[in-house]
Amino acid sequence: MTDRNRGAGRPTLEEVAVRAGVGRGTVSRVVNGSAQVSPRAKAAVEDAIAELGYVPNRAARTLVTQRTDSIALVIFESGERFFAEPFFGRIVQSISSVLVARNLQMVLMIAQAPEERRRLEGYLTRQHVDGALLLSLHGDDPLPSLLEDRAVATVRVGRPMYADRGTYVDADNRAGAREAVTYLRQQGRRRIAAITGPLDMAAGLARLDGYRDVVGDGPVAFGDFSQESGEAAMLRLLEQYPDVDAVFAASDTMAVGALRVLRHYGRRVPQDVALIGFDDSAVALHTEPPLTSVDQPIAEMGREMVRLLLAKLDGDDTGNSEVVLPTRLVIRGSA
Amino acid sequence: MTDRNRGAGRPTLEEVAVRAGVGRGTVSRVVNGSAQVSPRAKAAVEDAIAELGYVPNRAARTLVTQRTDSIALVIFESGERFFAEPFFGRIVQSISSVLVARNLQMVLMIAQAPEERRRLEGYLTRQHVDGALLLSLHGDDPLPSLLEDRAVATVRVGRPMYADRGTYVDADNRAGAREAVTYLRQQGRRRIAAITGPLDMAAGLARLDGYRDVVGDGPVAFGDFSQESGEAAMLRLLEQYPDVDAVFAASDTMAVGALRVLRHYGRRVPQDVALIGFDDSAVALHTEPPLTSVDQPIAEMGREMVRLLLAKLDGDDTGNSEVVLPTRLVIRGSA
């Protein structure tokens, strides 16, 4: 055991050096995997590290390298929304595991309230994080540019809506929506409605665009990705367009809300009304009937985000990259 | 663009001192809110800080104070479970907002796989975090003791199951369960079954104990808090005890699963079978009928956890504290 420690008295580089009978520089080289070390010195140092239970002091390293080895994961939603939406869970999980494997610290920041937002802006500097992963950006948020100016690398989910700077990862939402709606039409549906996501978000807009690509300006009701908004939207649709025989919802969560309303009004799914969601989240399997949904490769998106961010940090990539991944229609019982 | 230089070369303490016409020590005192500073010097320093946009360098400070100002939030579940269970969302949100207000960094760590687990153990040292908040500990996990040995302060959710060391925050699960089951009985239910949580977790066990306090050894089926397990458990219950007229589920998520099964088998809720969940999560409002559920003060639990942890860090509290908060039965349509 490595006790007898005096609490914070972890061994230092210097102590390892003494123990291994080499200089500080050599230990540092070994720890950082430099090639310029003789096999013998390397072995001695590694033994000493193991015996002493040496762990490099992150603060000291940060002080000289100017690298914090911390990545912020910033979510522009209320905590409630963040946890209610399965998309976040899956992408955070993916990001987390990649970051952990690279020994990078993931600092989670949930910010929506103005005061939180202000604090967050103050916090996101090179003093604290090397880079930031931005999720669920709304509208033309100036934060990415601000961070870019401060030399904090950023990668976001979703194509920037106005500005064209910025590295991002996205699913091909438009094509996914198009495929879903095309499928509905092929099934013989004549009156296909859409329940949209928030139109100040790239994903919301693109999915609506995809819908319109196929049916022009069919019946549309606006939602915000939440289940409540899906219910409300379905209600409106039923009122205004009683002849609707298919609904494309821009998220599974909204589709679940729509399903509840349809059932409540006695419409059978899929016989009377076909329903397709978006995300292929876990809930899609649990509805009655199971939800046909557009799958986006969320784990891969997370991985790509980290990859792009690290590339930026290493300076491999100075420009702005974009990665758009394909979606896939998963057919189940609801359409 | 920003090149390899020190890019956004943030000003240092020294520069602020020069600008304000004082010494380094005085600036440090102002930044850290020491009383030993003349009003004039204080004003000069504050002006200089504002003009220069000075932000203290966390690494440098950490190096000398031996405080990282980072708190780990460790969750012993798969990422999937973490996001599926509403409890986590709410408590993380609460913890997050308190931590942010105190200028502490929240490092999120999701670990279940053995390899992640090992990495996590290596990571959780005073070099990296001041303390750790432990969620969803299973069985007699040795991690808390390990961290205590390393002088990393910890606070967990849930009474330790075997060891009696350790500071924790918990809801009064046993009393909550008792109240729920007593209520069912008062409603005239004669055959009350339980669907339990995982029995290697304090919350799972205590809720079962509360149930047994009232009905002795009534029909019990075992679950793990997940919806799937709730479905499976309800199925078993229906098979083995067809005369069941009430079910106490140890989580809302499982109650939702049970509800699906009950509906599928044509049992009306609450007429044929009354159902009570636990957590009073958002889903309880959205079921048909809405779920009667035991509320636990999750936000307050989060706040208490942080409070206890900070007290430990400040050395105010050397012993082990425990905070147990009351639950409350929220009556809706299902019972």
Added chain:
DNA sequence: TATTGAGATGGGAGCGCTCCCATGACACCA
């Protein structure tokens, strides 16, 4: 044998901060 160059090595300098001590300024009292 003398010279050269490649590679390994040790250790000084310094990152930006806090801690702490010596010093200065000042008011008050004998």
Added chain:
DNA sequence: TGGTGTCATGGGAGCGCTCCCATCTCAATA
């Protein structure tokens, strides 16, 4: 006038690390 205590202040030391350069070693070559 000198002595004393209080408070504000400046700045050296040092936290543990990486960077970098001078130095050393040793084999290959002239």
